[in-house]
Amino acid sequence: MIDKKILFEEVILDNLEIAKKAKVINRDIEIKLIPNKIKVIYGVRRGGKTYFLFQIINKHFKDDFIYINFEDERLINIALDELNELLKIALSIKNTKNLFFDEIQSVDNWDKFVRRLNDSGFNIFITGSSSKLLSKEIATSLRGRNLKTEILPLNFKEFLKFKNFNVKKRYSTIEKAELLKYLNEFIKFGGFPEITLIDDENIKKEILKEYLDGIFYRDVVERHSIRNIKEIKVLRNILINLFANEISIKKIANLLKEFNTKISRECIYNYLEYFSDAYLIFLLNNFSYKTKTISYSKLYVIDGMWNFSLSFSKNKGRILENLVFLELRRRGFVENENLFYVKRKNYEVDFLIFGENKELIQVCYELNETNKEREIKAYEKAIKDLKLDNVNLKIITYNDEGFEKITVDDKEHLIEIVPFWKWSLTY
Structure with missing residues (x-):
């Protein structure tokens, strides 16, 4: 049996070498x-938390740090x-106050x-792949001692940086074609960093499937000791098929x-929470001024998982x-706090930002006369229904742009149609 001290030394030296040699964008x-303050960095598995740690190390600490990845199989x-012994050995190798725990x-x-x-x-930095598991301890032991940073996969601006595409205000015809490519x-694969750097689409999809399985088995099944794996896997597949749809x-x-699977309502609630904690899904509530139980929500999935929709x-x-x-999440809007959707009997608006500056956003891949009229009518009804005197209005499309004006109760509103x-590049 290998000596624990020797094992810990190997882990620490290997982890330091990985952190020093990592190529970071x-x-x-x-x-x-x-x-x-304890710096807490959290988000979806494989979303870039580790390389964000390396980014911080490269920018601010150079060689003055200890980095330990607790998903190293030798630390399972x-x-x-044993953590005290691990740290003691680490400090004998590198005498520092800057600790990075992955x-x-x-x-x-x-x-x-x-x-x-x-x-x-x-000076401590920690990462974790569960929003709730981390926040439970943060809310008790670490209250008042921490600063939290959420890491999601790349936004489109970062995606272009990974592709070495120069973002600027104006583009030539050739540059615009490359941008749309x-x-x-x-749109097809999302912004997971590793996948962004791969060209082969089949490999991209294979890795996405590995990510899905990693989130499912490690951050849901293992973390919550779930035994009925077959049942919850059926539920997972159903949820992915329902992305960007209203659910109950x-x-x-x-x-x-329909899939000959029975899960109690209480368990469905619990499983939805587990999937949400692991960043596989997000649940957005229908906005209401009234306080009441929410029976319907819209469901969204993390980058690229729509590839596994039928x-x-x-x-x-x-x-x-x-x-x-x-993208709204990346900009700091939080679902069901200042971000909602709006659905009533005779209209629906995809997103409502309800804060100091209110905004209604519709998403329409390609505008034509029929759907443009529908989106505009929804704005007219929402402004009246929600009594939104001062509100920004946007329709986000694939590549259409322009402006439309509407008048509601003698007040003129401008709708911006933006690709x-x-x-995403002008924020």
Whole structure:
């Protein structure tokens, strides 16, 4: 049996070597480096959290750091009392106050260890692949001690940076054609960093499937000790097929019956929460001024998972809507806090930003006279119904642009029609 001290030394040296040699393309994400705060970086598995740590290291710490990845197979099942020995060995190799702990939520009671190090004056960065698992400890042990940064896959601007495409205000005909080529790729596969750097579409899809399985088995099944894997896998596939659609527990239960699968309503609620915690899905509520139980939500999925929808090839409009949702998330809007959709009996608006500056957003892949009239009528009804005197109006398309004017109760409103690529690049 290998000596634990020798094993820990190998892990630390290997991890340091990986961090030093990593080739990093910087993300357009900033983090505040306040020394006495624990910097918490969280988001979907394979979304770029580790390389964001390397970006911080390269920019601010050079050779003055310790980096430990707790998903290293040699650290599986490491106990809390072994963390002290691991750190002691690490500090004997590199005497530093800057500690980077990757996927530390894998260790039971990690928060107590991190809190003690923070109290001892260490400058700590941690990552995790679960929004709720991390936030549970943060809300108790780490309250007031942390700064949180959410990492999602690349936005379109970052995607173009990874493609070495120069973003600017105006483009030649050839540049515009290249831009739209990249947009088509982004629409098809999303912005997971590793996939962005691969050209072969079959390999892209294979890796996306590996990501889906990793999220499903590691961040849902294993994390929550689920035994009925077959049932929850059926549910997972149903949810992916419902991306950018309105859902209800009743609707999901009926679809499960079609696949000869029965899951109680309570379990469906729990499983939806597990998938949401793991960033596989996002649930957006229908806006209402009244406080009441939400029975319907719209469902969105993380980048590229629409590839595993049975009707993927027919769903460009839904994919574009899903991408708009994810971009709004990246801009700091939070579903069901200041981001909603609006649906009433006679109209629907895809997104409502309800904050200091209110905005209604429709997503329409390609405008024609019929759907343009429908989208505009929805705005007229929403403005009246929700009593929105001052509101920005946008229709986001694949490549159509222009302006339309409407008058509601003697007040004129301007609707901006903007291509997704232009909207996403001008933020």
